[in-house]
Amino acid sequence: MITLTGTATSMTEPTAGATLSRLMTWLSPSFPVGAFTYSHGLEWVVEEGTVTSAATLTAWLSDILRHGAGRSDAILLVSGFRAAAEGRANDLQEVAELAYALQPSKERRLESGAQGRAFATAIADTWGAPSLADLAGRLAPDPVAYPVAVAVAAADHRLSLVETVEAYLTAFAANLVSAAVRAVPLGQTEGQRTIRDLAPIVSAVAAEALIASLDDIGGASLRADIASMAHETQYTRLFRS
Amino acid sequence: MSTAVSLQTGMPRLERAEGAARVAFALRRIGGREETRLADLFQDGSANVRLPKVHDGSGPAAVFLNSAGGVTGGDHLTFEAHFKAGSTATVTTQAAERIYRRSEGVGRIDNRLIVEAGAKAHWLPQETIVFDGAGLRRRLDVDLLGDARLVAVESIVLGRTAMGEEVTAVDLADHWRVRRDGRLVYADALRLSGDSRAILSGGATGRGARAFASILVVASDAASQLDPARELIATLAADGIEAGASTFDGLLSIRCLALDGRRLRVIVEPLIETLTGRPLPRAWSI
Numbered sequence: 001m002i003t004l005t006g007t008a009t010s011m012t013e014p015t016a017g018a019t020l021s022r023l024m025t026w027l028s029p030s031f032p033v034g035a036f037t038y039s040h041g042l043e044w045v046v047e048e049g050t051v052t053s054a055a056t057l058t059a060w061l062s063d064i065l066r067h068g069a070g071r072s073d074a075i076l077l078v079s080g081f082r083a084a085a086e087g088r089a090n091d092l093q094e095v096a097e098l099a100y101a102l103q104p105s106k107e108r109r110l111e112s113g114a115q116g117r118a119f120a121t122a123i124a125d126t127w128g129a130p131s132l133a134d135l136a137g138r139l140a141p142d143p144v145a146y147p148v149a150v151a152v153a154a155a156d157h158r159l160s161l162v163e164t165v166e167a168y169l170t171a172f173a174a175n176l177v178s179a180a181v182r183a184v185p186l187g188q189t190e191g192q193r194t195i196r197d198l199a200p201i202v203s204a205v206a207a208e209a210l211i212a213s214l215d216d217i218g219g220a221s222l223r224a225d226i227a228s229m230a231h232e233t234q235y236t237r238l239f240r241s
Numbered sequence: 242m243s244t245a246v247s248l249q250t251g252m253p254r255l256e257r258a259e260g261a262a263r264v265a266f267a268l269r270r271i272g273g274r275e276e277t278r279l280a281d282l283f284q285d286g287s288a289n290v291r292l293p294k295v296h297d298g299s300g301p302a303a304v305f306l307n308s309a310g311g312v313t314g315g316d317h318l319t320f321e322a323h324f325k326a327g328s329t330a331t332v333t334t335q336a337a338e339r340i341y342r343r344s345e346g347v348g349r350i351d352n353r354l355i356v357e358a359g360a361k362a363h364w365l366p367q368e369t370i371v372f373d374g375a376g377l378r379r380r381l382d383v384d385l386l387g388d389a390r391l392v393a394v395e396s397i398v399l400g401r402t403a404m405g406e407e408v409t410a411v412d413l414a415d416h417w418r419v420r421r422d423g424r425l426v427y428a429d430a431l432r433l434s435g436d437s438r439a440i441l442s443g444g445a446t447g448r449g450a451r452a453f454a455s456i457l458v459v460a461s462d463a464a465s466q467l468d469p470a471r472e473l474i475a476t477l478a479a480d481g482i483e484a485g486a487s488t489f490d491g492l493l494s495i496r497c498l499a500l501d502g503r504r505l506r507v508i509v510e511p512l513i514e515t516l517t518g519r520p521l522p523r524a525w526s527i
Contacts, residue, residue, distance in 0.1 A: 050444035063445035072430070101419075101428035104494050105487035218414055218432030222453055224445040225496045229485030233471070 019159040022127070026119070026150065027171035029178070033118040033146070035171075038111045039179040039239035040069065041227035046183045047234060048227070054190040057180045058197050060224075061173060065201050068221030070172060072102065073147040074165050074209030075217045080151035081161050084131045092131075092152070093138055095214065099145030102217075105228040107241035113143035114240075120149050129156040166206040173198050179239060258309035258316035258348070260286020265323035266301060266330040266360075277301055277328040288318050291335065299331060299519040305366070306335035312350065314343025314376055321353040324360035324389070331363040333522040337398070338366075340413075342374030347412060350379040358387030363517050367525060368396040368452075368502060376412040383419040388461060391419075392516050396454035396509060399437055402501030408451070409436045419459065427492055429455055450483075450498040452505035458493035458516055466493050469515055477508045484508055 029035060042060070045051045051060050064070055076099040083092035103109040120136045120143075123129050132152040136144050144152070147168060154164040174195055181191040231241065265281035277300045284290050287309035295302045305320045312318065322332045332354075340348055356362040364381075371377065385391060395415065400406030417429040433440060441447030458466055470486040470493065478484060481500035486493065495512060499505035510521055 045444065050448075056444070059443055060445045063443040067432075067440060067443075067446055097425045098428055101425045102430060104429065104496065105485070106489040107487070109489050216432075218416070218430030220431060220433050220437075220440055220446050222441075222447055222450070222496055222498050223443075223483070226483055226485035226498065227445075229487040229494075229496070232487060 018157065019163050022157055022159060023154075023164060023167040026123070026153065027167050029175065031119075032122050033115045035115065035175045036178065037239060038115070038175070038241045039183065039231075040064065040111065040176055040241060041107070041224050041231050042176055042179050043183050043237060043239045044227045044231040044234050045224075046180070048230070050223075051180065052184060054186055054194050057177070057184070057186070058194050061176055061194070061198055062201050064176070064221055064224055065169065065173065065198065065205050067219045068224050069108075069219075070169055070202075071205050071209065072217050072219055073099075073172070074169055074205055075212045075214065076145065077147040077151040077165050077168055078161065078209045078212070079214050080148040081155045081164065084152045084155035089134070092135060092148075096135060096139055096144055096148045097142075098214065098217075099148045100142060103145075104225045105232075107231055108225075108228050111241040112145045112147075116146040116149040117143040119146060119153070120144050123149075123153050127153070127157070129153040131156050162206070162210065165209055166203065169202045169206055170199075173202055182238065258287045258307050258312045258318055260284070260288035261319040261321070262288035262290045262305055263321040263323070264290055264303040264332070265325065266328040267325040268327040275327070277330055279303075280325060281323070288320060293523065295331075297520055299363075299517070300329035300361075302331040302333065302522055304333055304335050304522070304524050307338060311339040311341045312348035312377065313341045314346035314348060316348040317351075318349070319351045319353070322355075322362070322364070324354070324356045324362045326357040327359040328357075329361040331365060331517075331519075331522055333524050334366040335524055336527075337368040337370050340369060340371045340375040340377045342372050343376045347376030347378050350377065352379070352381045354381070354383045354391070354393075356383065356385045356389035356391055358389060361390040362392070363519075364391065364393040365513060365517075365522055365525075366395065368398045368505070370398045370401065370502070371408060371411060371413060373400060373406065373408045374410050375408075377415070379415045381417045383417070385419065385421045385459060387422065389421075389459070391457065391459040392513070394454055394456045394509065394513060396452070396505060397431075398452040398502040398505065399441075400451060402451050403503065407438050409438050411435070411437045413437070417455070417457070419457065421459070421491075426459070426490060427457060427494070447498055450500060452499045452502045454497040454505055454509050456495040456497070456509070456512060456516065459491065461491060463491055463493040464488040466516055470495060470512060473511055473515055474508070477511065482508050484512075
């Protein structure tokens, strides 16, 4: 078995509360990954008429969480975390390669790869995460896909996996609601109510991911994939994806 | 021949679909010219191969078929095609594969392509029709070497859409893994578990679509096919037909959605002809 350099045991044992404060920092809208520049194709479905209100946004995001990138990213995150925590470097590389290869369009590859690369860089410049640096080196010039980058940093810092996956999905949903507030547009309160309405779905998807394996990955967000492709040619664009 | 009847359900029991079929194509020197010829053929069980004569200059074709007439829970079929260096060939299916309601278990179909340097592979199976209550695990594993080229399509139709059948209980997982020189470059994972009509009713999933297809082109000049594909899509997209195309990392990825199988063909057929530069395999029009 190949062990990772700088495994978790060489990291400072985190104090109680480290999970909460680290996740809040790393998944904050102000963490320098440029999350606010990506809309996951939402900008196109707003233009095209599928999302025009808080209600239609909630329906769309609910499907993205349950049948699209939400669930798939969560499974990749969980698999990546466990591979990193258990020192399984080859398995971890496979998870990371699958995470990137699953992106079906130019802008989804950008959204996943650019955020992952920025996350790895920001972590390397601040908190440090040896397994993540090692993984980034192995995959270069390809980036570490974003959910896997978050997973490996979390594993290196011995954060709670349960809270990491829930926080990841919460941030994912909140970022897209923020994009919709700008794009539809929606009021701030409408946006927050959408986040509130999606919270049980976020929890359910997180719970499912914790007991899933990589074989369970997959979804049916076909129209969202097409939206991502169509967004490339959208006339007026605020977002990179 | 009498039809076997299940002791449990009293319903006619399908012949077990169990078997493996394999073809290989290689470049041969024939009378001073290099031409692709069949280099290997293997068939076992209900997985069979036909080799129709092809005269449109696109190289030989192999037609895979499942002589059991369908797939149900517990069945397992394997199809493999090997395109040796420099060869050009097309692989298709005789008819739509039918995945029937199962009493237990899931059907498994494993498809495998090996495409060597300089070879050009067209993987063009016809639709897979998934019936209510069906269970299927399908894989398409592709290994490309060097500058190998690929045009691949997989289409799924839920229920016999012309007859208004709805699929409200299904357990379907359809995965692609495409590697170039050992490195994973593309993956796809379709998963429909439960009420597929409900799942595909939303705006992020299918908006009521009951038929969908993915097309992948792997080639050094894949990006040059983007504009022709988008122009076709712009022309053919209509009520009940949607599609998108994107190019990245030496790939062209296309997704098509349609209300029914007939409308899916309206967009898939011209796209395949444009991307392969050839007419569709004859089996598609029989």
